[in-house]
Amino acid sequence: MGRLDPGLLPELDALLAPVDRELSRRYPGDAGDRQPVHTVYVPADRVHAGLVPEWGAAARRALERAPALPYPAGLHARVTAKLAREPIEDLRIDFEDGYGIRADDEEDAAVEAAAKALVGAEVVPPFVGIRVKSMEAHTRRRSVRTLDGFLDVLLNAGLPEHFVITLPKVSDPAQVAAFETVCGRLESAYGIPAERLRFEIQIETPPAILGADGTATVARMITAAAGRCTGLHYGTYDYSAACGIGAAYQSMEHPAADHAKAVMQVAAAGTGVRLSDGSTNILPVGTDAEVADAWALHARLVRRSLERGFYQGWDLHPAQLPTRYAATYAFFRDGAAAARDRLAAYLDRRDTGILDEPATARALAGFLLRGLRCGALDQDELGDFTADRLAAL
Incomplete structure (x- = not known):
C-alpha cells in the first residue's frame, strides 16, 4: 500500500537515533515517588535531637488559635493529626544565610554538633539534608569543608535514604559542575556508592535565569549537574533584592518572581528535576490580629504556588506548619x-x-x-x- 520506499523507515531510525537517545536521557519524566510539600530551614546552631517533636508541639499550640486559621471546615482534625505524626516532611540544616559567616573553628564545632544531633534525633523526617555555603570565591572553601565534616560524622550511622544537599546562590553552570565534582570526590573518599550524593540548586540570582549570552542558564545548570540535581528551589529575597526590588515589595508573587519561576518550570519540565517555591518572611507571631493576617497570607501563597505547579515551598517557623498543611490539604481535597x-x-x-x-x-x-x-x-x-x-x- 502506497509508493514510499520501505527503506526510508530504517533510514529515519538511523538518522534520529542520536536524538532519540538524547531526549530519553535528558527528559526521563518524573520518578513518581513522593515529593515533600515543604522544606523547613533551621540554622545549624539551633538544631538538636528533639527538634522535630519541638516543632510539632509548637505548631499544635499555634493551631489552638484556630478561629483565625483560614481553612475549610473539617480540616482541623486532619491537620492536627499530621502535626502529631509528621510535623516536618523535609528538614534542611542551614549553614548558609540562616547561620551566617562564623570563624572556622566555630563552624567546625557547629558542623559536628548538628551532625551528631541528626544521628541521635528522636525523630528523623522522611527527607533531610544540609545547606552549605555557595561555590562563590569567598565561601567555596568553607562550603566544601562543612560538607566534608558533616559527612564524616553522619556516615558513622549511615546516610539517610532521602539525604540531599542544597547548593545556594548559583549563578553559572560551572559552579554546578564544580559541585558535582566535589560530590564525586566525597563518594570516593568515603566509599559512598556512585551518584548517591544528590543536590538541589537554589535559583537566587538573575544570572541563574538569564545568562550574559542570552541563554536560559538554569537549563544548562541541570545538564551540568550530570544527573545529581533533584530540584530547583526559588530564593525569594536574594533574587528580588538582586533585581532591585524594594524590601516592602519583595514577595513570592512579585512579577519578577513569577518570571523566574516560569523559566525554572520550563527548564525542569520532563527532566525529573522537581520545583520548590520560596518562603514568606511574614511570620505568624504577635497579636491575634497579626497572627491571623500572617496565616491568611501564608495560606494564600501556598495555594497560589500549588495552582501554578509548585508543589513544595519553604517554611521558616513552626506556626507556618498549620497553614502549610491546611492550604495543601484544601487544594487537593477541593479538586x-x-x-x-x-x-x-x-x-x-x-x-x-x-x-x-x-x-x-x-x-x-x-x-x-x-x-x-x-x-x-x-x-x-x-x-x-x-x-x-x-x-x-
Whole structure:
C-alpha cells in the first residue's frame, strides 16, 4: 500500500537515533515517588535531637488559635493529626544565610554538633539534608569543608535514604559542575556508592535565569549537574533584592518572581528535576490580629504556588506548619472528586463533555497521587485508584 520506499523507515531510525537517545536521557519524566510539600530551614546552631517533636508541639499550640486559621471546615482534625505524626516532611540544616559567616573553628564545632544531633534525633523526617555555603570565591572553601565534616560524622550511622544537599546562590553552570565534582570526590573518599550524593540548586540570582549570552542558564545548570540535581528551589529575597526590588515589595508573587519561576518550570519540565517555591518572611507571631493576617497570607501563597505547579515551598517557623498543611490539604481535597471522576470517565471512554487527552489523564493521576501521598486524601475516597495504579497511569 502506497509508493514510499520501505527503506526510508530504517533510514529515519538511523538518522534520529542520536536524538532519540538524547531526549530519553535528558527528559526521563518524573520518578513518581513522593515529593515533600515543604522544606523547613533551621540554622545549624539551633538544631538538636528533639527538634522535630519541638516543632510539632509548637505548631499544635499555634493551631489552638484556630478561629483565625483560614481553612475549610473539617480540616482541623486532619491537620492536627499530621502535626502529631509528621510535623516536618523535609528538614534542611542551614549553614548558609540562616547561620551566617562564623570563624572556622566555630563552624567546625557547629558542623559536628548538628551532625551528631541528626544521628541521635528522636525523630528523623522522611527527607533531610544540609545547606552549605555557595561555590562563590569567598565561601567555596568553607562550603566544601562543612560538607566534608558533616559527612564524616553522619556516615558513622549511615546516610539517610532521602539525604540531599542544597547548593545556594548559583549563578553559572560551572559552579554546578564544580559541585558535582566535589560530590564525586566525597563518594570516593568515603566509599559512598556512585551518584548517591544528590543536590538541589537554589535559583537566587538573575544570572541563574538569564545568562550574559542570552541563554536560559538554569537549563544548562541541570545538564551540568550530570544527573545529581533533584530540584530547583526559588530564593525569594536574594533574587528580588538582586533585581532591585524594594524590601516592602519583595514577595513570592512579585512579577519578577513569577518570571523566574516560569523559566525554572520550563527548564525542569520532563527532566525529573522537581520545583520548590520560596518562603514568606511574614511570620505568624504577635497579636491575634497579626497572627491571623500572617496565616491568611501564608495560606494564600501556598495555594497560589500549588495552582501554578509548585508543589513544595519553604517554611521558616513552626506556626507556618498549620497553614502549610491546611492550604495543601484544601487544594487537593477541593479538586479530588472532579479529578477522580474525570480520570474514571477517560479510562472508561465515557462522554462527559470534557475531551481529555492522555497528557491530561496523566496530570489527573498525578494530582490524585500527590494528594494521597501528602495525607490530604484517604484511599477510601479514591475507590479503585490505589497509589500503585495511579503511579502506573
